[in-house]
Amino acid sequence: MAILVVAEHNNIELKDATHKTVTAALAMGDTVDILVAGKEAGNVVTSASKISGVRKVISCDHETLTRQLAESMENIIVPLMSDYDAILAADTTTHKNYMPRIAAKLDVQQVSSITGVISHDTFIRPIYAGNAMATVQSSDTKKVVTVRTTAFAPAAEAGSASIEKLDGPQEAFKSEYLGEELSKSDRPELTAAKIVISGGRGMGSGENFKLLEGIADKLGAAMGASRAAVDAGFVPNDWQVGQTGKAVAPDLYIAVGISGAIQHLAGMKDSKVIAAVNKDEDAPIFQVADYGLVADLFKALPELEEELNKAGY
């Protein structure tokens, strides 16, 4: 079967989520092409052509694709789909915005946020905040699938796919991208980091997140948060881990001052190792933690940083 994977990128860099989506696609069938829809994203196209197992890269460059507006994506993807049996994209906010649109135009039920591929038409996906895993089989002739990338290993970069150009949309749309305000950070990206350290309401203030920063610096960790910490304005919205925030699955997840609500666990319980610091020994987070420390975080965090110092970090 022929599968189209839509690249995740910011016009400058191809994101790892693309490589992971390619892995999911290759589990469904062996003919995989990548669509790079963007604006002046030449570098991204070159990177995509190196992903192993990819046949060709389709490059579409257009103003309205700068941030992959839903109407514009529909305009270029729907005609392309006559050549494909399936379309896959990472379940990031970019793709979540237009993939259902493609599905409806093709009269297909989207299979959202899969964590496993059983066969070309059968998938595993978490439901109810990950408290249940559904195995579903799609009877639609074309499959529209979004991929929970934390569940798939990235495809290697040893390929040399051909590159083909596609014309951008000719018409005017009823939506327009005006601008963005992105949080800047030198830390690794939350969904791709090997270690994540997150703070919750227990942190008390945004200022107190500095206590986590020292530790994150030493471990090369990304920083995350619970919804309560985001809602309280301690940290930006894009730090939220959980059912309705980001799903992460690092080697190590450290939860500090987070109670462990169902919705938070949904986003981090697939981490390899979980450590938790909480002053309440009955906090639900301890039910999923491999290592739990019952302590006041204001005492424990400076100590932890000191212990890491001693251990040579």
Next chain:
Amino acid sequence: MKVIVPVKRVLDYNVKARVKSDQSGVDLANVKMSMNPFDEISIEQAVKLKESGTASETVVVSIGPAKAQETIRTGLAMGIDRGIHVQTDEDLEPLAIAKILQSICKDESPDLVILGKQAIDNDYGATGGMLAALMNWPIASAANSMEQSGSELTVVKEVDGGLQTVKLQTPAVITTDLRLNEPRYASLPNIMKAKKKPIDAKTPSDLGVDTAPRLKTIKVTEPEARKSGIKVEDTAQLVDKLKNEAGVI
């Protein structure tokens, strides 16, 4: 401006879902059900638009069993003008829901439809995008704030890297994110008043929509359980375990 708000009755967000032993799905017998939390945010937004004079009429729609009427009443008690109940005992997929909503939109000609970004039971996050497609309307998903001027909506959306601003021409679809507003509680007088507000009853076949499922659920299982962990004495032991036992730092 006329605003339609589709709402879903789901397992309450505080209740942990239990998988049925025959693996056919999640046990919904005798558990607390509530309005999908994102839909409460949509209702609040619509009521605010009405209160500020931007919206002239607000309509809440729910597709589901007889009990979905309770969810509609909740919306009416929060301040929505009237309800539409499309009755079905099946848990329909987003494509079918979107087609039903399309039929309602053709009838009602709203300027804005506000949906939740996802229903917290099936976690599809698809209905809003599908409805926008079927109507050929623009969409902004995961709205963090919105402003209207004439037939233009400026929406700030939550995206993975931060916030993004888009402009839409109405009629349009938006889906709500958690920080758009704080839903109000319905007051007792408003709950009483809501009992008198009209709810129009329909069925999917009245609307001529084919709701046959496209996905077959083969099985629903418990997620793999994590093995139970230990409590460490102090930070020194924590660092030692992470380094020498787990080998993750």
